[in-house]
Amino acid sequence: MTDPSALQVENLHLDLGGRRVLTGVELSVDRGELVGLIGPNGAGKTTLMRAVLGLLRPVDGRILVGGRAAKAGRTGIGYVPQRHEFAWDFPISVEGTVMTGRTGGLRLGRRPGEEDWRAVADALDRVRMSELRTRPVGELSGGQRQRVLVARALAGQPSVLLLDEPFTGLDMPTVELLTDLFVSLAREGHAVLMTTHDIAGALHSCDRLALLNRWVVASGCPDELRDDEVWMRAFGVSQTNPLLKIVKAA
């Protein structure tokens, strides 16, 4: 393919608080792909996402987003952080929140224009939150909050979408709605990278998985990851762990 990957991580080494957290990470996500980033706690999943956002400086290696080095403030990446990162007690409406994903980083003093409001309306439409657009975010349920964060990321009309544990604490119908949304966003040409602990769900809906534990232990489409060995290595679990049954069953 002549087109460079939307997101390309090459030989990434990264330290956090004096400790090596990521070693030689290789990962790419193409447009049209939904890639699941899977690994135990402390494997470096969120760290990898923060590096892609340009918030952490690698010791070695490089990260290319749309062919250009990752840097904070670069448009083209939509980020959905874990839900507790957001100040839900802030007095702001749903549409106001989604607008911050668009105008937050723009020039000082710039006010939202017609085009911005259209992007916000489209984003809310995608996550089916249009009816609640004037509601204060503090009054939303967990699932609605997650959808607002996704809409905020979409409002910037990114080509790469990073989702950090979007399903944690959500009920089945919401997980299904969001999964369908992420799959269709990928089909429309977004490059979607998602961390998750829902391994069965990821095996089912992702085009490819990357098993991360400080480095990418294994990656490939779900069918290529049937070997118990790689899961045992990635998660550091024994042969009798129920995780392996989930992998087999999916």
Added chain:
Amino acid sequence: MSIVEFFTDLFNPDLAFLAKALAIAVMASIVCGVIGCYVVLRGMAFIGDAVAHAVFPGLAVAFVISGNLIVGGTVAGVVTAILVAAFSQNRRLKEDSIIGIFFVAAFALGIVIISQAPGYAGSLQQFLFGSITGIPDSDLIIVALMGLVVLGIAFGLHKEFVAVTLDREMARALGLKVFWLDLTLYVLVTLAVVISVQTIGNILVLALLITPAATARLLSDRLGVMMTLAPVIGAVGAFLGLYISWTWDTPTGGTIVLVLTAIFLFAWLFAPRHGVVARRRRGGPASAREADSADTEITHTPSPVGPARETI
């Protein structure tokens, strides 16, 4: 004293200081009301307190060398804010400890400096608790200009302040200079404090910053409404406080604070949606919808210095 007599006194040329005090108190509460909204929403009341105390050595130096109090206070407050920001880069100590060290140190320095001035006890009391007499005409203009500058900067950076408060990580990812925005906000808090210190005093000024904004938060779920209500509440509190203190000869700063606290308690009880009475009427301590979201969600509760800890 009736309100009519109060107005008569306000326009009495022999009591010109009263009108000046009212003008300054109202201007200060408007500025503090707006800036206080950021302080309340970010949960940085402790930083407001710190800055208020840190202003003191600057006032003391200005007093001893007969310089301008506003300039002195501004310099000291800004220097302390920068020191806190710089020292907090050391990750071993949390920011609230750094603040605890520097604001008490600044206050101690102020006391040592002001004790060098002859007959300092009286002026000390004036600094700590405020005074409505002896405000020079020039201060009216300085307070008005500084107030406009503070409000202008807040208006210009409003979008950025909101983004940083909502989600620091996202703000960084969008390319905002979070550290500089924090520092700017500290400086704005400092300036709001400095222009309020004269009438209301060094210790009580925190109430002007926090109480109207907290009251407004109880009354509205919309930031725009909250930022309009807070300065109005502050200004009403300043007017009523001055009126009561003039009538019954009570200390002005303390009276203004008590009036604002009474307004806050009233809102806490009777606010249309979030007041105690309204909640009781809906049944239970929280509305059904709030309970619904609470069981699936760990609500974000900023620690007293929460948002700033990471940056600095």
